[in-house]
Amino acid sequence: RNTNPNDVIDKVSWTRRLDNLLKQNIEELGKKFITFRKGLVKCRDYIFYFLENPMIPFDNNGSERGIRKLKIKLKNSCTFRSDFGADAFLELHSIVETAKKHDKTPYNAIQALFKV
Template identity: 50%
Template sequence: KQTPSQNLWNRFVKYDDRILAFLEHPDIPFDNNQAERDIRMTKVKQKVSGTFRSKEGAESFCQIRSFMRTMKKQKQSDLQAIGQVIA
């Protein structure tokens, strides 16, 4: 069995092009904080309500949340985003 440090080194060697991609491509963030922030609301909702009542409810929540986050990243207000869906 390999040591944890050897496993880490092996993964670094195997995925070095992905790990260091942000050095060659400035548009790639060097951390995953945004991804963690994007899923945070889902965890808060789950914690407050205990769970989602159905799989469909969870999927709908995630789809709506994803759409709203995308619109926010595109600098659109919530009302503009909802207006696009209704129109």
């Protein structure tokens, strides 16, 4: 993927390999591994979509970056002073992050809210 980012990679071999790993007996490893395996079984068909479609990221870093500011705000202040303030912060944050993902400026996105 690094040398040819637009190539489509067949996911069949990867899915077979995952299936073989999921069939192994992991009872002795503990409950956390069993729970993890159940989660993998549920999303098995979706795990390797990024191989077939180069537009799909292979990680969720974009999502994690999107909530980072919220987590830092909560960690620094431990709380919002009111429900109204929390709602306002979350709505504004959502607008700003959505604008960034659509290659728009946050200022223009917020300004568009007031145009009727």
